[in-house]
Amino acid sequence: MDDEVADMNMALMVDGNAVAGELQQIFGRDMTTAVARCAGCASDAEMGALLAFTRGPGVVLRCPTCRAAIARIVETTTAIYLDARGAAYVRMGSRP
């Protein structure tokens, strides 16, 4: 990736808070304070603090420490796809 594209991606980045509505739609609860552990580097981050790339056809959430993709969300007219293979786990409080 050349520097210009990298800079543009960086400027377009938002954070997990920006997709709080989509996450709440999927999980039925607020997920921004749920903790995701990165399957790549094992760091923990609240999902609201994940780096979010939302300008593509779907949403990509990345680890703020190592930038690996933790989750991808794509919504079609009939279904929502959640690929969360980049998370070792997601921990949420038992009482939302």
Added chain:
Amino acid sequence: MQPALEWQVGEVTRVRTETPRTKTLTLALPKWMAHRPGQHYDVSLTAPDGYRTERSYSAASEPERAGEVDLTVERIDDGEVSPYLDDVLMPGDQLEVRGPIGGYFVWDVSLGGPLLLIGGGSGVVPLMAMLRHRAAQKAPIPARLLYSSRSAQEVIYRTEFERLADGDGELEVVFTFTRHAPPGWTGYQRRIDPAMLDEVMQSLGNGVRSYVCGPTLLVEAVSNALVAMGLPAGRVRTERFGPTGT
């Protein structure tokens, strides 16, 4: 359990021009719920051909104002949504929203302080909800707002900030202008940097809770600086607004 996140149709009851580029829409909501300051609403627009798009806007009002919420919208010239919200919507119009949303970038008086709020451009909106809530609760929690704008004309809520700070010894509002400072301005005239953060934070003492909201590059620079200055990363909450420049 929190109630399911449902779309509802709100009615625009007031439109107020804040700056040449920003307006505040007051929405009356049939299923209003008190928000936590910092939370946002998703706004959905559907075109006549069925094309649907959503954007998130932070609540600007304090949760003490029951039944309605203020959303302050900055006009992005080539935007899909903001020109409609800013130029077309009038009192009496309806708008589809869901919220309040998010539990990460939130502060209320129960969390205490001292509070360090740093905003760039329209990133000041959720910080204003925090300050209005703090004022409504008459909470004497030490608070500083450092607000970066391109010019004085682009400062949102300017007179209200002055009024809030005037009667409140624990609140200080500091402006910095990155392009054009008003004539005679003796304050900051540059992007936020570690020296500025250090000066603004000096009188706040230990245990600072920090909320940083604005364009992505500003948020990156400020949050990295705060952590480098020794604030625990868990006490530096960020909300990135994307590419809008200041």
